[in-house]
Amino acid sequence: MNRCVTYLSACLILLYSCKNRNEKDNSGANSDKDIIFISTSLAFKSNTLISLIRDGKLDKDSSLPKFKDLLNEIKEQYNEQAITRYNSDKWVFPLKDYTTDISIGNSKDEGYIPGRYNFFDGNDHKGHAALDIFITDSNQDCADDRTKKQVDVLSMTGGVVLAAEMNWDTASALRGGKYIWIYDPLNKLLLYYAHNNTVIIKPGQIVKPGEKIATCGRTGLNAFKKRSPTHLHLMILKLDENNYPRPINPYGYLKTAKPI
Ligand SMILES: [Zn+2]
Numbered sequence: 001m002n003r004c005v006t007y008l009s010a011c012l013i014l015l016y017s018c019k020n021r022n023e024k025d026n027s028g029a030n031s032d033k034d035i036i037f038i039s040t041s042l043a044f045k046s047n048t049l050i051s052l053i054r055d056g057k058l059d060k061d062s063s064l065p066k067f068k069d070l071l072n073e074i075k076e077q078y079n080e081q082a083i084t085r086y087n088s089d090k091w092v093f094p095l096k097d098y099t100t101d102i103s104i105g106n107s108k109d110e111g112y113i114p115g116r117y118n119f120f121d122g123n124d125h126k127g128h129a130a131l132d133i134f135i136t137d138s139n140q141d142c143a144d145d146r147t148k149k150q151v152d153v154l155s156m157t158g159g160v161v162l163a164a165e166m167n168w169d170t171a172s173a174l175r176g177g178k179y180i181w182i183y184d185p186l187n188k189l190l191l192y193y194a195h196n197n198t199v200i201i202k203p204g205q206i207v208k209p210g211e212k213i214a215t216c217g218r219t220g221l222n223a224f225k226k227r228s229p230t231h232l233h234l235m236i237l238k239l240d241e242n243n244y245p246r247p248i249n250p251y252g253y254l255k256t257a258k259p260i
Pocket of ligand 1: 128130131132232233234
């Protein structure tokens with residue numbers, strides 16, 4: 001029931017934001033003029049499909065071809081945009097004012113357990129095919145102990161927001177809490193940013209490296225519990241030639257990403 005309510009409210013928020021976007025697009029006087037989106041209908045289709053996979057509402061045999069077609073459609077629209085493309089030498093560390101040295105353990109494999117992870121298992125996935133990037137937040141109020149301010153989550157790469165969950169409460173079974181999926185068509189990657197406190201981007205939005213997409217938080221089935229230090233859960237999936245996503249260790253990319 002709760003999942004159903006969460007899903008319906010996500011759809012309503014997306015519809016509302018899409019409606020607003022269309023009104024602004026048609027008015028010609030739009031405060032979002034610097035923000036580029038793929039089409040509203042494709043953004044809605046994308047967010048919906050990712051939610052269905054997340055909730056186990058599609059069997060794997062039918063979700064795989066739908067997912068591959070979706071990525072091809074998005075890539076086509078992305079490539080039509082006259083925007084800068086960003087290779088890994090332009091990528092940005094995903095937490096503002098942080099680096100690997102102060103936010104991740106010393107080992108490149110610390111916490112990265114791809115195991116039997118499968119994207120199409122959705123919320124019931126196995127393993128921990130990600131790295132957790134910790135902020136200093138001893139009282140767990142989501143504010144940095146050093147600055148007393150929330151920590152910005154930045155997009156590492158360029159790409160398109162495939163899906164975003166804006167709502168979460170402690171009764172939810174969602175492990176990612178308020179999450180964001182970004183598709184980087186140039187580098188054939190999917191990036192998953194989870195446990196955010198607030199999400200400030202919308203499905204369909206095109207982002208660049210260093211763009212603020214969220215603030216770091218404690219949302220998610222386990223992340224909100226006291227035993228869990230405040231962190232960003234970052235997962236990177238590499239797409240093969242058939243658009244099948246498989247996890248890779250983000251450590252190397254994080255190590256070379258530019259801190260800002
Ligand atoms: Zn994690």
